[in-house]
Amino acid sequence: MEPTKPIVEYSESINIDFQKYWSILKRRWLPAVIVFSGVVGLSVVVVLLQKPVYQAEGKLMLKKVDWASAATGVGEQIGELDTLAQQSNPLKTETEVLRSIPLVQRTIAELNLKDEAGVPLEPEDFIKELKVKQLSATDILQLAYKSTNPEEATAVVNKLMNLYIENNILTNRDQAVEAVEFIAKQLPRTETxxxxxxxxxxxxxxxxxxxxLDEEAKSAVEIIQxxxxxxxxxxxxxxxxxxxxTSLYKKVGMSSEQAIATNSLNQSSGVQKTLEELRQVEDQLVVQRTRLQEDHPAIVNLELKKNAFKAQLQGLVKDAGVRRQVTSQQLQIGESQQKLNEALVKLEEERSGLTSQLAELSNAQATYKQRVSILPKLEQEQRELERRLAAAQSTYETLLKKIQEVRVAANQRIGxxxxxxxxxxxxxxxxxxxxxxxxLGNMLGILLAAATIVILEVKDTSIKTLEEALELFGYTLLGVIPALNKKAIPRGRDKEWAVPELPVRDIPNSPISEAYxxxxxxxxxxxxDKAxxxxxxxxxxxxxxxxxxxANLAAAIAQLxxxxxxxxxxxxxxVQxxxxELTNAVGLSDVIVGQAEFKASVTQVMPNLEVLTSGVIPPxxxxxxxxxxxxxxxxxFSARYDFVIIDAPPLILAADALTLGKMADGVLLMARPGxxxxxxxxxxKQLLERSCQNVLGLVVNGANLENEYYAKEYFTEEDSTTRKKFMSQVVKHTNCS
Incomplete structure (x- = not known):
């Protein structure tokens, strides 16, 4: 059951809004009807004053390519309907051509069109009467022209269509001539x-x-491998x-250069002879040293010879091209040593040859690798140059072909x-x-009528309905009192006061008494919580x-x-x-100042109800x-009576009510529509809030039952459920700290 509640509340809010708009319409229907009738009547007069207008219609079919050009296969793009913008429509473009000023002026001039004053028709006036539209899902344009003369309307449409076709043919031919001239200028540049x-x-x-490059790349890869x-x-x-x-070097004990030098010296006869003489002197020196002292002339002489032979031997070594010192022991080698020296020399030559070969192979490999590394760049440059050449050749061939086609198309009647x-x-x-x-008259009449209602409602700031009162004050609704019939009695000079009746006392069974x-x-x-x-x-x-x-509230409470x-x-x-119907000779003002006793000033008007009038009006x-x-x-008063009701002046006119409100238990606010x-x-409301009054709620007095939805429902039905709903308004206090 819970989900159904919002639906009911929503439907009720719709009914309330409808009632509100309906009440506004009932209040303002007369000026709205007057405005609507006036506008509609004016539109009828305008229609009756209009001359009969005739509309002539013709149709144009637009083709994308001319059939003659399609048959010959040349000049197909001359006169072709195409667009520059993706969202544009070629037929709309041709529509604007038909409406262009030059075509319009030619049509006016050739037909000698004039306005009602006999002056040549202006292009703007012509265009206002011309209508061009595209028939749905076709390539057909429908032209329509309105005029008070049917023959003139027909002539305008036919003449405009003929001029458009003529202009279309001339435009296409001019395009072909311009294309020939353009291509002729471009051919030499393209050839260059x-x-x-x-x-x-x-x-x-x-x-x-x-x-x-492809074959070169494959061959280079194979060579590198x-x-x-x-x-x-x-x-x-x-x-x-x-x-x-390394092994021979350890055996020989010398480098390959030393081995070469030793072998060459061993094969020299002069070196061997000097070496033999040196050995003989050394042998003699050994023998003499066994018999003689070192300073003996014979030993000294042998030492001199020995040194002379050594010097001679070193000189022969230098002459043989050996730049290093060679000892006599190295020159005295055997046959096996000599073979080892020769093997070392050959091995050195082999090493040198292998090193040179390896260097040459490495250089060749590096050269091929370098070539291979630049091949992609060369291929890219070659492809770019080939693309440029192909593009230039294609453009040149296309221009040669197109210039022939366009020359033929220029001589055709293309449209x-x-x-x-x-x-x-x-x-x-x-x-x-x-x-x-x-x-338009009806629409304008409706709009102006609605605007009239809105303007009158906006200018009228009075409170008209119960809803408006609740919305403006924002207090809880405690009661709705329907309008009463009143009789007027004189009150002072040139004044009248509306004296209300007491339905609670006089007609206790009436709906009005029930409202109190x-x-x-x-x-x-x-x-x-507190009485x-x-x-x-x-x-x-x-x-x-x-x-x-x-007065009526006091009577209703007294009846209890x-x-x-x-x-x-x-x-x-x-007013009380x-x-x-009491005298006001003695009352509240007299009791306050002590000029009268309370018991003498109060009057019992009905059982359980006493009234204390205002008394003498003070300054x-x-x-x-x-x-x-x-x-x-x-x-x-509070101690003596069960209930005390104080009738105070209006809030805006005096501060009396605000002063009394602070002494009482609460303030009951009245509002009357109209x-x-x-x-x-x-x-x-601002006065009540600023003075921190305890506002009990709002009572709407003099409500019109025809305009108030809730009040009308209650006072026209005896349904107990409806009555309970209206009485179940919960009070929200205005609390001030």
Whole structure:
């Protein structure tokens, strides 16, 4: 059951809004009908004053390519319907051509069109009567022209279509001639571009020694692999030679250079002879040293000979080209040593050859690798040059072909438009314009009528309905009092006061009396925590019925056998003595100043109800009401009576109600549709909030049952459920700290 509640509430809000708009319409229907009728009548007059207008229609078919050009296969792009923008429509473009000023001016001139004053028709006026539209899903344009003369309308449409076709043919032919001239200018430039591209490609191949880059790349890769294999073999052989060289070097005890030098000296006869003589001198020296002293002349002489032979031997070594010192022991080698020296020399030669071979192979490999590394760049440059050449050649060939085609097309009658339906003479006038005028008149009448209602509502700031009152004040609704019939009696000079009746006392079974009992019941609900005993009844402005409500509310409570005191605290314009038909010689003002006793001033008007009138009107009522005496009186009233109702002046006119409200248990605010306005309501609410009054709620007085949805429903039905719903308004207190 829970999900159904929002639906009910929503539907009720719709009904309430509908009632609100309906009430506004009922209030303002007369000026709205007057405005609507005037506008519609004016549109009818305008239609009757219009001359009959005839509309002639013709049709043009537009083709994308001319059939003659398609048959020959040349000049197909001359006159072709195409667009520059993706969202544009070629037919819309041709529509604007038909509406262009030059075609319009030619049509006006050839047909000698004139306006009603006999002056040549202006192009702008012509275009206003011309209508061009595309038939749906076709390549056909429909032309329509309106005129008061049917023959003129027909002539205009046919002439405009003929001029358009003529202009279309001339435009296409001019395009072909311009195309021939353009291509003729471009051919020499394109040929030069082709030759430059060919020369650039040839120069590139010559500079980079390019024949076939793909084959060259494959061959280079194979050669690099072969060189890599040879390098590996040479490195292996060189490693073996180095190993053998190391072994021989350890055996010989000298380097290969020393071995070469030793072998050459051993084969020299002069060296061997000198070496033999040196050995003989050394042998003699050994023998003599066994017999003689070192300083003996014979030993000295032998030492001199020995040194002379050594010097001679070194000289022979130098002459043999050996740049290093060679000892006599090295020159005295045997046959085996000599063979080892020769083997070392041969091995050194082998090592040198392998090293040279390895260096050559490495250089060759590096050269091929370098060539291979630049081949991609060369291929890219070659492809770029070849693309340029191909593009230039293609452009050149295309231009050669197109110039022949366009020259043939320039001599053809190329057109892409055809009249498929000439305009016949219309026999009946067009009803479209009168219908439009009437429709616009009705629409404008509705709009102006609605605007009239809105303007009148906006200018009228008075509170008109219960809903407006609730929205402006924002307080809880405690009761709705329907409008009463009143009789007028004189009150002072040139004044009249509307004296309310007492339906609660006089006609207790009426719906109006029930409304006051409902108000009393709601006030009783407010006192569930703390009983309300003293309330101040006031309103925003005068004539909202606060005195009437105070009197009838007091009577309704008294009928429940509760002791009630009704105090008229409006010492500016008192009313309660008129309501109850009492004298006002003695009252509240006299009791406050001590000139009269309370018991003597109060009057019992019905069982359980006593009334204290205002008494003599003082010069400053606020001074009396805002006094300790008044506060003590209210306390005594509260102790003596079950309920005290104080009728106070309006909030905006005086501060009396705000002063009394601070002494009472709460303030009951009155509002009457048609009397107060939004400004007075806002001001009253601000005054209550700033003075921190305990506002019990709002009572709407004098409500029109025809305009108030909830009130009408209650007061026209005896359904108990509806009554309970209206009485179940929950009070929201205005609390001030």
């Amino acid at each position: 571009t082709v030759r430059q591209a060919e020369a650039a490609l040839r120069q590139f191949k010559e500079q980079n020694r390019v024949v076939n 072969e060189l890599e294999s040879q390098i590996n073999q040479s490195q292996t052989a060189l490693a073996g030679a180095n190993a053998r060289h 892409n438009a055809q009249i498929i339906e000439p305009a016949p003479i219309p026999k009946k006038p067009s009803l479209l314009k009168p219908a439009i005028i009437l429709a 009992r409902m108000l009393q019941a709601n006030l009783k609900f407010l006192g569930s 309300l005993k003293v309330i101040v009844v006031t309103s925003a402005v005068s004539k909202e019925g606060k005195s009437t409500v105070s 056998e509760r002791q009630v005191l009704l105090v008229d605290a409006d010492m500016r314009r008192p 003595h008129h309501v109850w 400053n009522p606020l001074a009396l009401l805002d006094s300790k005496r008044m506060a003590s009186l209210i306390e005594s 009397v107060g306005n939004s400004t007075s309501a806002t001001t009253a």
